[in-house]
Amino acid sequence: MVLVYIDHQDNQIKKSSLEAVTYGVALAKQLGTEAHGLLLGTVNDDPSALGAYELKNIYQINDAALSSFDAQVFVKTIAAAATKVGATTLVFSHNQTGKAVCAGVSALLKAGLVTGAIELPKTDAGFVVKKSVFSGKAFANVSIQTAIKIISLSPNSFRTTGGAATMASIIPLDIPVSAGHVKITAVNKTSGEISLTEADIVVSGGRGLKGPENWGILLDLAKELGAATACSRPVGDAHWRPHHEHVGQTGVQVAPNLYIAIGISGAIQHLAGVNRSKTIVVINKDPEAPFFKAADYGIVGDAFEVLPKLTDAIKKMKASA
Amino acid sequence: MKILVCISKTPDTTAKIAFANGGKKFEEAGVQWIINPYDEWYSLVRAIELKEKDPATIIHLVTVGGADAEPIIRKALALGGDEAIRINTDSSDSYYIAAQIAEVANTEKYDLVFTGKETIDYNGASIGGMIAALIDAPYMSLATSFLMEGSTATITREIEGGEEVVTVNTPVVVSCQKGVAEQRIPNMRGIMAARTKPLKVLEPAAADSLTSIESFELPAPKAGVKLVSPDNVEELVRLLHDEAKAI
Numbered sequence: 001m002v003l004v005y006i007d008h009q010d011n012q013i014k015k016s017s018l019e020a021v022t023y024g025v026a027l028a029k030q031l032g033t034e035a036h037g038l039l040l041g042t043v044n045d046d047p048s049a050l051g052a053y054e055l056k057n058i059y060q061i062n063d064a065a066l067s068s069f070d071a072q073v074f075v076k077t078i079a080a081a082a083t084k085v086g087a088t089t090l091v092f093s094h095n096q097t098g099k100a101v102c103a104g105v106s107a108l109l110k111a112g113l114v115t116g117a118i119e120l121p122k123t124d125a126g127f128v129v130k131k132s133v134f135s136g137k138a139f140a141n142v143s144i145q146t147a148i149k150i151i152s153l154s155p156n157s158f159r160t161t162g163g164a165a166t167m168a169s170i171i172p173l174d175i176p177v178s179a180g181h182v183k184i185t186a187v188n189k190t191s192g193e194i195s196l197t198e199a200d201i202v203v204s205g206g207r208g209l210k211g212p213e214n215w216g217i218l219l220d221l222a223k224e225l226g227a228a229t230a231c232s233r234p235v236g237d238a239h240w241r242p243h244h245e246h247v248g249q250t251g252v253q254v255a256p257n258l259y260i261a262i263g264i265s266g267a268i269q270h271l272a273g274v275n276r277s278k279t280i281v282v283i284n285k286d287p288e289a290p291f292f293k294a295a296d297y298g299i300v301g302d303a304f305e306v307l308p309k310l311t312d313a314i315k316k317m318k319a320s321a
Numbered sequence: 322m323k324i325l326v327c328i329s330k331t332p333d334t335t336a337k338i339a340f341a342n343g344g345k346k347f348e349e350a351g352v353q354w355i356i357n358p359y360d361e362w363y364s365l366v367r368a369i370e371l372k373e374k375d376p377a378t379i380i381h382l383v384t385v386g387g388a389d390a391e392p393i394i395r396k397a398l399a400l401g402g403d404e405a406i407r408i409n410t411d412s413s414d415s416y417y418i419a420a421q422i423a424e425v426a427n428t429e430k431y432d433l434v435f436t437g438k439e440t441i442d443y444n445g446a447s448i449g450g451m452i453a454a455l456i457d458a459p460y461m462s463l464a465t466s467f468l469m470e471g472s473t474a475t476i477t478r479e480i481e482g483g484e485e486v487v488t489v490n491t492p493v494v495v496s497c498q499k500g501v502a503e504q505r506i507p508n509m510r511g512i513m514a515a516r517t518k519p520l521k522v523l524e525p526a527a528a529d530s531l532t533s534i535e536s537f538e539l540p541a542p543k544a545g546v547k548l549v550s551p552d553n554v555e556e557l558v559r560l561l562h563d564e565a566k567a568i
Contacts, residue, residue: 009481069480071460072453094446096480099438099496100462103450107416112531115445128535135441137338141535181459182489185475189483198481201568225568236499243465243499244479249334249441250358251499258567269334275540279565281557282546292546297560301551309551313558314568 002028003087004055005078006039006047007097013043013050015198016093016155021053023151023158024091027120031089037168038081040074041066051168053161058168059085063177069097070180075104080175082109087148094152095197102152112144118157118255118276135249136272155197156255157276196245199228201258202277204247206232208263208284208303212240217307218262224314230254232264248273262303266291283307322375322469322491324368325431326402327422327449328384329357330393331442344536347442356393359437361400362504363497367467368435369401370502379403383425385418387411391520398515399507405518410525413443413534419451420528426456432472432491438463438498446496453494461493465500 004024007017021037028035037058039047047058059081065073078101082090090105092098094116106113114129118139121129126143129151133140144150196202203222205215222229229245236246247254249269259277263284264270271294274280282295283306292298299306332338333353341348356365365382372378380402384394387409394405408421426434434453439446446462453460465484466477472491477484479498507515549557561568 014481069485071450071462072458075450075454075460096463099446100450100460103415103419103445103447104454104460106447106531107419107451107454110416110529110531113415113447114532115447130538131444133443133537134332134338135444137540138340139538139540140443141538143533143535144531145533146531182461182487184485184487186486187480187483188485195482246499253444258561258565279561279567280543281561292548294543295546296543296565297557298546298548299551299554299557300548306551306554309554310557313554316555317558317562317568 001033001085001087002031002035002089002091003082003085004035004037004091006037006050006058007093007095008041008043011042011044013045014093014095015160016095018053018160018162019155019158020091020093020153021050021055022160022162023120023153025054027089027091030120030123036085038078040077048167048170051166052164054164054166055168057171059171059173061173061175061177065177065179068184070182071100071104072182073178073180074101075108077175077177079105079108081173082148084173084175090148090150092150092152094154098152102150106150109148110146111148111150112146113150113152114142114144115152116154117151118154121151132253132276134272136253136275154255194226194228196228196230196247196252197254199256201225201227201260202230202254202256203227203260203262204230204232204264205235205241205262206264207234214304215241217304217311221260221307221311224311232270261291262307264291265289266294322371322378322433323429323431324371324378324380324433324435325426325429326360326365326368326380326382327434327436328360328365328382328394328397329437329440330354330384330386330390331357331440334358334441338539340537340539344538347537354393356397357437357440359439359498361397363499363501364435364437364495365397365400365402366502366505367497368433371469372401381406381429381431383408383422385410385412385421394520395515396507398518399511400505401511403518405520406523407520408523408525412530414530414532415445415447416451417528417530419448419455421525422448423452423455424526425523426452433474434458434492434494436494436496438496449494449496456492458492458494459489461487461489461495464495464497467495467497467501
């Protein structure tokens, strides 16, 4: 039985978690078994609506100790729940929560773990999961040899479906929840920003933009496209943009539908962080910029001229659509 | 206070990634090895800063690897730390590696165990979480700031779309990333001192491997870039809409 961890924040189920649900259901079909969800705490919307993704049961654990996140508590609770319902495969999203809990669950259950899976496993002989390694420069096929298997799915690797006319059954699970040791004292959200790892479109700027005061034209384009914004490492290091926008081998790795790189030369470390993007557009003044070799579309031109024109053209396209 | 810093050996960020034996093995010829950047720049440097503030602090470094990991662990000792432990075994299985480190942690009873948020080779992001579960300590993933006051740690950690600030008493396992500290360059005094710092080699404890790497692949090469004139951005918009279906 496949058990998918339903991850939520501010009582909303995350998009990356819906991808994990879609993945878990597809995996259950492949294995000829059922897919269920595991929900810790509560969400605003009726969780039985997850039946639209063909989840059968949602096992829900409600305990005051789960209202704020403590990895140690969540790990123990998830492991106990997985054992109680007899899960043979657990699916998480490889998002911030997944990174905090799935390794601990793996250790407690002694269940083989592959983090950052990018497609469904091969299960005809054994159980082999493909994941991105060397920070996006290569893939590894990893075999899980234990009876219970755990996969965390790389965000933006598996499109959500949904739309089935079924409802999931909510089944409360009675699992004792231990008290935590962690106290959350503040939460700082960058409001209104689109999450970089979940974004469909990412607009990213490099040193070619010459200074933080020039980011306006990039932000205009991002706004028009509903895109998240990112930057190269030198830009992050120079504090032109916040650290969390740095994509690349030692920053965030992204895999959006569309990645637009502006004034970024395309160092190997940067390419590693973005090369799983479906479509890459490069805008750079230098025709020799190595990024063009990794791009699908390119414009050799001055970003300060091209960007406002591009934003306008997109605006016009949207108006005529 | 006693701190354990986990150190991993990874290929340099500029290393060309290639595979031998029909994709079964990482091609090590010509590869420069470095301390995993997250281990070096953030967790090790932060541990050193804590010792600079409180000289009674003891820092142990641990690595799981063969004798070829010793230059890396010496390089780490050149930055700082009192002694190093190498657990003499090679593995790519996170659980096996975490079980080795947990064994050391259970014997030595550290107040803090630091890891990088992930290694830049296998990108598992799992060793810290596994150690925490194995020694039953709280786990703080993706820390961007780490402060210590008595036996209470105040940690800022990344969450979806922002950060949260949490307090927790030691012992605690922390995975560190950008923000926790700034990269340092080892100085000559550190390099000389590292030569005589103790490096203990332990044989591995009995533990299971739960996974194994079957093969590696390189991404398919791109078909080639389609260039559009800067005077015809409408054409780019059309291609992105009609051909790539990306907007």
